[in-house]
Amino acid sequence: MASHMNEYFRPVRQLDAENITFAAGVTALNEACALALCDPGDAILLGQYNYGAFPTDLVARTGLSFVYAAFGDSDQFSENCVKHFEAAYDQARQNGVNIRALLLCSPHNPLGRCYSQAALRGLAKFCEKNDLHLISDEIYALTVYQRPRHANESFTSVLAIDEGIIDPDRVHVLYGFSKDYAAGGLRLGCVISHNRAFTQAVRGGVCRFSSPSHFSMDIATKMLEDRPFIIRFLQDSIEALARQRVLVEALLDQSRISHLKEGNAGLFIWLDLSEFLDPYQQLDDGWAAEAALAAKLAAGGVVLSTGKRYQSPKPGNFRMIFSYDEGTLREGIKR
Structure with a gap:
């Protein structure tokens, strides 16, 4: 998987096996991110349109809450989105809410759009400034197609954001086999991070009861090794x-x-x-x-x-x- 992501996601820092943790689906890893990065009573910041299962995956058993940024008529995938996230963050702080992370769905579900590179850089700066983790669900990363006679958008992983903008230890990417490979039945997802303490927490405790099937791992390995x-x-x-x-x-x-x-x-x-x-x-x-x-x-x-x-x-x-x-x-x- 590390070699595959180095090829397709083009991270600024090359990945190896130690950066990737597998579990029985991204659903389990959504919750793992919440448990490893936040305390009960904390909140996670999202855009107002977002993946419908996030509230169940990240909130149901963690004691967390969500804070939503509204965008009005602004393009939430351009650099203009940053000011709306900032406004939601500032309002939450005034209300006594402690936000620990920004969660993106990139490419976006349900709108089917990709964040511009300028937007991702702006959001990375926002997270670094406010001591937030940046979690990016990139499960549709390679399901980006070209439409004739349209201005097509390109996918950029948060792993490909220029070095020096955000501490790599704050960046965590979710990926899996269910969408790009039409293999939801494998129940196989992974979280990618350069943060060793986060990886240790996810592997050693949070995902102990969400281990993937060895059969699924074997099938996935054979798929990824067959490059043609x-x-x-x-x-x-x-x-x-x-x-x-x-x-x-x-x-x-x-x-x-x-x-x-x-x-x-x-x-x-x-x-x-x-x-x-x-x-x-x-x-x-x-x-x-x-x-x-x-x-x-x-x-x-x-x-x-x-x-x-x-x-x-x-x-x-x-x-x-x-x-x-x-x-x-x-x-x-x-x-």
């Missing part, structure tokens, strides 16, 4: 995703379903179905109207993740996965 297979698999994957993105956007446009135009990462697209919410129910409780629409869609055989799950600031957004065959996509959008 890995190169071909990843290339086939991003080419297929690019084709499906073009198809799904065409189908959504034909059906006049509003969706996020930006983004070229991940397996999903962000929909705006707010016009289909029950107007009377929405006046009383917009989130209940969103849940009712989700239930109605599910009854018709279409299961979408609701915006509320991803801390959407307003009801009516849904995440739709488009990595299906063409027939399934056409039927789902028609319904």
Whole structure:
């Protein structure tokens, strides 16, 4: 894995096996980061749109809380995002909340976008200034495709941030096999860090009961050692995703379903179905109207993740996965 990440993530400091700790999935490692870096009562800072399972993974058993940065109409993937994180951090401090880490999802789930290098450098400076750890969930790192006739974004790992901006001991990256390699059944994730004390804590205590299967490790090792297979698999994957993105956007446009135009990462697209919410129910409780629409869609055989799950600031957004065959996509959008 170290050789693989050195090739694809291009870290400024080369990785070796001692920098990487495996567990039975990234879910366990999310919690491990929280337990190793924070004390009960502390908080973690996130952007308002974020991966829907973070609250369960990092908060359920740790005694932590989340502080969310709101971005309004600003581009949260540009350097402008830094001032919004700073504002949320300052407000939390005024409220007596002790923030210990900034958590990013990069590439982003559910918006499918990549942080610019300027944004990552700015966030690294922000973390260094305020004595924060920078945790980056990069599980979609190699699921970044090229869309024709669009301004495509590139993935940059926080491990590739220029030296001297942030203490490497503050930087921790989460990665796994479930997304880029379509191998969720292996239940195999890893955390990458140059911080020896953090690595020792995760290996020696926190993840003691989350050890990965030896069978999974063996399969993963054989996959990563077969470089021609890995190169071909990843290339086939991003080419297929690019084709499906073009198809799904065409189908959504034909059906006049509003969706996020930006983004070229991940397996999903962000929909705006707010016009289909029950107007009377929405006046009383917009989130209940969103849940009712989700239930109605599910009854018709279409299961979408609701915006509320991803801390959407307003009801009516849904995440739709488009990595299906063409027939399934056409039927789902028609319904």
